[in-house]
Amino acid sequence: MHGMAYRKAKNHLMNLVMLACTLAVLIPLGLIFFHILKMGVSSLSLDFFTQIPKPTGEAGGGMANGMLGSLIMIGGASLIGLPIGILGAIYLAEFGGSKVSTVIRFGADVLSGTPSIITGMVAYTLLVVPMKGFSGLAGSVALALIMIPIVLRTTEEQLKMVPGSLREASLALGVPFWRTSLKVTLRSAMSGVLTGILLAVARVSGETAPLLFTALGNQFWSRDISQPMAALPLQIFSFAIAPYEDWHKLAWAGALVLVTVMFVLSLTARFFGRSRHSG
Amino acid sequence: MSNKVHLEEVNIHFGKTHAVRDVSMSFPENSVTAIIGPSGCGKSTLLRSMNRMHDLVPSARVTGKILVDNGDIYGRGVDPVSIRRRVGMVFQKPNPFPAMSIYDNVVAGYKLNGRLPREEANEIVESCLKRVALWDEVKDRLKTNAMTLSGGQQQRLCIARTIAVKPEVILMDEPASALDPISTLKIEELIEELKTRYTIIIVTHNMQQAARVSDYTAFLYMGDLVECGETKKIFTTPEQKRTEDYITGRFG
Numbered sequence: 222m223h224g225m226a227y228r229k230a231k232n233h234l235m236n237l238v239m240l241a242c243t244l245a246v247l248i249p250l251g252l253i254f255f256h257i258l259k260m261g262v263s264s265l266s267l268d269f270f271t272q273i274p275k276p277t278g279e280a281g282g283g284m285a286n287g288m289l290g291s292l293i294m295i296g297g298a299s300l301i302g303l304p305i306g307i308l309g310a311i312y313l314a315e316f317g318g319s320k321v322s323t324v325i326r327f328g329a330d331v332l333s334g335t336p337s338i339i340t341g342m343v344a345y346t347l348l349v350v351p352m353k354g355f356s357g358l359a360g361s362v363a364l365a366l367i368m369i370p371i372v373l374r375t376t377e378e379q380l381k382m383v384p385g386s387l388r389e390a391s392l393a394l395g396v397p398f399w400r401t402s403l404k405v406t407l408r409s410a411m412s413g414v415l416t417g418i419l420l421a422v423a424r425v426s427g428e429t430a431p432l433l434f435t436a437l438g439n440q441f442w443s444r445d446i447s448q449p450m451a452a453l454p455l456q457i458f459s460f461a462i463a464p465y466e467d468w469h470k471l472a473w474a475g476a477l478v479l480v481t482v483m484f485v486l487s488l489t490a491r492f493f494g495r496s497r498h499s500g
Numbered sequence: 501m502s503n504k505v506h507l508e509e510v511n512i513h514f515g516k517t518h519a520v521r522d523v524s525m526s527f528p529e530n531s532v533t534a535i536i537g538p539s540g541c542g543k544s545t546l547l548r549s550m551n552r553m554h555d556l557v558p559s560a561r562v563t564g565k566i567l568v569d570n571g572d573i574y575g576r577g578v579d580p581v582s583i584r585r586r587v588g589m590v591f592q593k594p595n596p597f598p599a600m601s602i603y604d605n606v607v608a609g610y611k612l613n614g615r616l617p618r619e620e621a622n623e624i625v626e627s628c629l630k631r632v633a634l635w636d637e638v639k640d641r642l643k644t645n646a647m648t649l650s651g652g653q654q655q656r657l658c659i660a661r662t663i664a665v666k667p668e669v670i671l672m673d674e675p676a677s678a679l680d681p682i683s684t685l686k687i688e689e690l691i692e693e694l695k696t697r698y699t700i701i702i703v704t705h706n707m708q709q710a711a712r713v714s715d716y717t718a719f720l721y722m723g724d725l726v727e728c729g730e731t732k733k734i735f736t737t738p739e740q741k742r743t744e745d746y747i748t749g750r751f752g
Contacts, residue, residue, distance in 0.1 A: 318558070386595040390658070393551065394609035394665055395585030404612050408599055 254480065261477030264470040269478075274440055274456070280467060284475050286442050290357065290451035294436060295426055297361030297446060298368055303418060305365075306372025307407070313373070314380035315402045326374075333370035340366045341431030349435060357443065357450030360436030364425040371424060375417025379410035416494045423486035427479055429454040453479055504529040504699040505550060505587075505669060510564035512545050512554070519545045522564075523725045525718055527669075532691055532700045534714035534731065536707060538746070542723040543703040547671050550701065551587035552580040568669065585609075588667035592674040594654035596646035596661070603642040605657055609665035628660040632690055652683025659690060663698070670694065672702040676709065688713050707747055711735050719743045 268283045275282030309329075313322050344363035349355055383406045391401040407414070432438070432452050438459060439451040453475055460472035505527040512520040520542040527533045535543045545554075552573060554560035566573050573583045596605045606625045610616040616624075625642065629635040634656045638649070646657060655675060662670060672691070676684040691700060691713045704710050710717055711731060718728035719742075727734065727743045738744045745751055 384595075386591060386593060387597065388556075389553065389589075389591065390595045390597065390661075391608070391612060392556070393553070393584055393589035393591075394612065394661065395581055396609065396612045397581050398556075400612055405597065409597075411599075 254484075257473065257477050257480055260470075260473035261475075264474035265477065269471070269474050273442060274460075274471070277465065282471065284451075284453060284456050284471060284478075286439065286451040287453040287456040287475065288478070290436070290439065290443055291426060291453045293444065293446065294357050294360045294364060294432070294450060294452060295422060297358065298364035298425055299418075299422065301361060302365035302368035302421070303372060306369045306421075307376050307414065309369070309373045310376030310380060311402050311407065313377045315398075315406065326377075329370040329373050332366070333374070336430075337363075337367055337428050338430035338433070341433060341435055344431065344435045352447070354447075355435060355437035355449040357436050357446035357448065360432045360450060360452065361446070363431035363435045364428060367425050367428060367431065368421040371421040372417055375420070376410070376414050379413035379417065380406055382413070383409045412493045416490045419486050419490035419493065423483045423490070426486070427454055427483055429458050433458075502529050503527065504568065505701070506565075506567040506570075507546075508565040508567070510546070510549065510562065510566060512542070512549055512563075513561045514557070515559040519723055520549070520720075521723045523720075524564075525725060525728050527699055527701055528716065529699050530695055530697070531715040532695050532702060532713055533716040533718065534710035535701065535703045535718045535720055536705065536710045536746075537720035538751070539705060541720045543705075543720050544673050546720065547673055547701060547703045548589075550669070550671055551584045551589055553584075553589070555580050585665060586667055587669040587671060588662040588665065590655070590659055590662055590670065590672045590675045593678050594651055594658050596649075596654050596657050598645070598647050600646055601643045602638050602646050602649070602657060605646045606660050606664050608661055624664050628664045629657075631663065631693070632656040632660040633686065634660060650683070652679050652686060655679060655683065655687060656690065659687075659694075663694070667698065669699045669701065672700065674703055674705065677704070677706070684709070707735075719746060721746070 266283075268281055269285075270283060270288070271285050272281065272283035273286040274284065309325065313325060317325070341363045343366065344359045348359040348362055352359070387405055387409060388401055391405040392398065396405075429452075432455050436452055436455065437449040438455040439449045441451075443450045457472045457475040457479065460468040460475065463469070503526040507526070508524050510520060510523045511518070523546060535547065537543050548554055549562050550566055550568075550573075554562055562574060568583070568587060572578070573580075573587075597608055600608060603621075603625050604611060606628050607616055607621045610621070610624070626635065626639075629638065634653060637653060641648075646654065649657060655678075659670075659675075676687045679687065688709065691702065694700060695715075702710075702714065714731045716729065717731040717734040719726045719734065719738075719740075721742055727738060727740045734743060735747055738747065
């Protein structure tokens with residue numbers, strides 16, 4: 222038999238190894254965040270949130286049009302993607318169970334694993350080509366295609382966790398099945414569903430590739446979804462590869478804003494997830 | 501007394517399992533009928549066939565006739581939703597809606613189906629909670645979450661919710677088996693009180709409970725209806741040897 226001291230030492234060693242692995246994951250995250258903070262915070266100003274980019278050579282300017290465009294396109298993507306994702310999840314969790322649902326589930330998993338640039342190409346073929354131009358709408362559709370599988374699968378998992386006794390309680394009161402699904406099952410799973418929605422929004426708010434040949438980007442204010450539209454990640458991309466020092470600074474500031482938004486969204490999602498478990 | 505619910509040659513299958521065999525019996529109006537029998541004998545299965553709860557289980561198949569007021573509830577074109585409005589159900593484990601207040605739970609049957617004028621809702625909540633003897637305990641906190649109630653209170657709330665939609669028959673699936681003796685007593689008193697207005701069918705594996713609350717008793721064993729009749733007779737002079745063995749505790 223090995224002595225207690227040996228086992229304790231082994232335990233200690235393994236704990237250290239696991240701690241090291243955890244740090245290896247967290248350190249890059251910390252480095253990214255602090256580097257972006259350092260580089261971006263000096264360029265953040267009121268102008269950044271209210272002004273559009275200035276012409277080359279002029280100082281100042283901001284990314285307000287990109288932020289507005291991102292908001293519009295994420296809003297559009299949510300309008301398209303959330304109903305499809307949530308209703309699809311209700312079908313899978315409450316009505317499915319056949320071969321059709323297996324196929325849908327598999328399809329959703331493949332879709333969520335598809336590189337987002339491919340999703341952009343799909344939206345390009347579906348909308349940009351027939352409409353003969355880049356548009357915010359095409360950007361929204363591309364983002365919606367990314368949201369749908371995330372929302373579908375998380376919502377389905379949450380619906381399946383609702384105890385059957387609640388459905389029975391509602392049905393036994395003479396409530397039709399579809400009303401039960403919407404008003405009892407979905408409502409009981411709401412905090413988990415919200416978590417999934419927020420994670421999906423966080424995911425698409427940083428997407429650049431699918432917007433490259435759908436929304437294209439815009440140097441000016443763009444509110445018309447049938448026209449090319451600015452987006453924060455697109456502006457970061459084009460400013461970062463431009464040869465001007467002050468554009469780089471704006472790109473850092475944009476990155477800081479984007480990371481902060483995603484951080485807050487993820488934290489909020491965690492909060493919703495937690496409040497569910499504590500009752 | 502006329503028969504409210506009548507079963508004729510009812511058979512229930514789950515896939516290849518034959519859970520209930522050729523059960524024919526009647527449930528008289530405004531009375532309490534207890535279905536007793538050992539675990540797995542098909543009591544709950546039989547009970548749940550009477551408001552078409554098996555419709556949700558794809559592998560379940562109910563054959564024979566189940567008549568409520570002489571109408572076959574499995575007849576062609578009969579909407580299970582309309583049946584469930586007439587035949588309410590109380591479950592083994594109290595299952596109030598966890599996201600709703602006490603108040604909203606009572607009127608859930610209305611609210612989930614549409615709107616309900618405030619005045620009317622107030623009346624229903626008060627009268628139903630009074631009838632289940634819960635009003636005095638909760639009248640000052642109607643808006644608090646239903647999950648803050650004790651198990652016994654939750655079960656009485658579930659009964660209030662069931663009678664709020666004005667059913668004619670109430671099915672109870674071991675309604676007190678998850679409760680302490682005092683709460684059980686309250687539920688039993690309530691059943692006694694409710695039978696003046698409703699036809700009650702209660703599944704229980706507690707024979708003392710069956711003897712206390714029911715007017716009629718049916719003994720089910722391995723999916724077969726062994727014997728049914730007046731509770732007094734079943735418990736004192738049963739006709740079947742198997743019934744006697746069960747109620748005297750020789751098996752089960």
